[in-house]
Amino acid sequence: MKKKLTEMSLGELWQLFPIELRESRSEWWNDYQEIADKLNSWLPEEAVVRIAHIGSTAIKGIKAKNIVDVLVEFTSETNLESMAQILESNGCIIMSVSETRISLNRGYTPEGFAEKVYHIHLRFAGDNDELYFRDYLNQFPELAKEYEALKEKLAIDFKYDRDQYTLQKSSFVEEMTKKAKALYGVRY
Numbered sequence: 001m002k003k004k005l006t007e008m009s010l011g012e013l014w015q016l017f018p019i020e021l022r023e024s025r026s027e028w029w030n031d032y033q034e035i036a037d038k039l040n041s042w043l044p045e046e047a048v049v050r051i052a053h054i055g056s057t058a059i060k061g062i063k064a065k066n067i068v069d070v071l072v073e074f075t076s077e078t079n080l081e082s083m084a085q086i087l088e089s090n091g092c093i094i095m096s097v098s099e100t101r102i103s104l105n106r107g108y109t110p111e112g113f114a115e116k117v118y119h120i121h122l123r124f125a126g127d128n129d130e131l132y133f134r135d136y137l138n139q140f141p142e143l144a145k146e147y148e149a150l151k152e153k154l155a156i157d158f159k160y161d162r163d164q165y166t167l168q169k170s171s172f173v174e175e176m177t178k179k180a181k182a183l184y185g186v187r188y
Helices: 010-016 027-042 080-088 129-139 141-157 162-184
Strands: 048-054 068-074 093-097 101-109 112-124
Touching: 027 048, 027 068, 027 080, 027 112, 048 129, 068 080, 068 129, 080 093, 080 101, 080 112, 129 141, 129 162, 141 162
Parallel strands: 068 112
Antiparallel strands: 048 068, 093 101, 101 112
């Protein structure tokens, strides 16, 4: 009998869910729309400020993990844990919790990735640097390609270590986000 995901060590999870990049796919936008519609039907309308497609699958023309990242911003009065519980009751798995952020996954199974996989990031309105990063790389495709090249190298170096894969991208992401905010001002 296979272990439940919650019973697996981090090493076992990384082996089951390696970093693998795929060519850009138009289906990622459709997958985002599908989960956004579900989120809109599951979550209380008055609590949601914005639902947005973020991450590499939201950047045109670059390779990405076959995982659609979604940012859900809530009003400051919203209880994020209650929102996470709603999503958990609809098949999402809570992965990390802090005072101001909760991350959930959907599409992770004890056999590996499902056909459609999502990372859902719950935040309060305004905690949305990923929107600036996405917009900036979409506006400057040469920087998007630079990011893609970095990710390709890291996907080889850290195929079974998601924490290092993410950490090694962070300075590039921070630099581009800073430039985006300088260019766009208060966009969101």
